[in-house]
Amino acid sequence: MLNNILYTGMIQYSRATYEKDGILKKKRNIPLREAKHEALITMETFDKIKTKLQ
DSSP states (O other): OSSSSSTTEEEEEEEEEEEESSSSEEEEEEEEOOOOOOOOOOOHHHHHHHHOOO
């Protein structure tokens, strides 16, 4: 559960644009940025959890 970046109050996602025939036209990675919700854990805690799970 705590391995999701959203719990840090941050958000990051990818956006893809496709042609009408379903072929990928463009893919953009949206950089990590502050979300509108309050953080439940710190980024430091998130990094520790991520390291232990790898």
